[in-house]
Amino acid sequence: MDAIDRSLLRLLHTDARATYHDLGKAVRLSANTVSERVRRLRTSGVVRGYRAELDPAALGRQLVMVTDVRLSEGIDRHAFESGLDAIPQVVAGSRLTGEYDFQLRVVCIDATEFEGVVDTLKRNHGVRECRSRLVLHDLALDESRLLDL
């Protein structure tokens, strides 16, 4: 992992469909060499994959909530996690330390749909308590900033 690799990671984070040829022009290396470096970055696990970033708003979903969740006694954490597959509005989540067990990000069309999600969580997934707040907006930051350190 040298400075060139970090440049390549930044470039691929900006546009994962950039050609090796163009990446090579940017770092002054042949397409060939870039291809090998990127393959190494992939197999070493630094690059986990290449993802198309979707815009939920363009899919008609403009209500984003952050919901902290506490499970009832006797609910298996692992079962709860796999059960979330059944609720597509839950697009991300983490298990956290502290007062609550999990934090979920829930993307909905409107408050009615969100109400349905909360009811489902409580009725079918062993959620005892939840605490939700509206996402006003997301900040323009991302993980590629770690390359600056």
Added chain:
Amino acid sequence: MDAIDRSLLRLLHTDARATYHDLGKAVRLSANTVSERVRRLRTSGVVRGYRAELDPAALGRQLVMVTDVRLSEGIDRHAFESGLDAIPQVVAGSRLTGEYDFQLRVVCIDATEFEGVVDTLKRNHGVRECRSRLVLHDLALDESRLLDL
């Protein structure tokens, strides 16, 4: 936006570097037609971009914290947001309703580094109070799940 477009979005979310030819094989369309559909999805804003997903742990950063933050009176929200550019450990964040003003995701090497981030936030960025918890792990969910609705 029909079922084929949703398939293409799912495929591109799994591998944003897939060729139009391969995408076409999956949805039984010519590479040509796939290219046109994908271009429409891009210009309509459903696809915001293509990103390489990095693994912070592979970059030597294994401590991930979620930190809620409340700003002091008289601190401009917008100034706070742009000021975060100076702290690369902050890899994501949202402005939220509720008790706290923002929630940040902070990726560090160890507790000492995180302590530095918290001190910086309080000393230089107008943070009055913060409440942090450790991310035990992230759930295997993503925004492409919205396509199932």
Added chain:
DNA sequence: AATGAAAGCACACTGGT
């Protein structure tokens, strides 16, 4: 690790259904 050459493919146009 990096390079250049050459074969094999993918991509972007055009034109046509």
Added chain:
DNA sequence: ACCAGTGTGCTTTCATT
């Protein structure tokens, strides 16, 4: 909206340093 053909340019392999 979709497809086929074509020219251009990208990717990959191999020999070489």
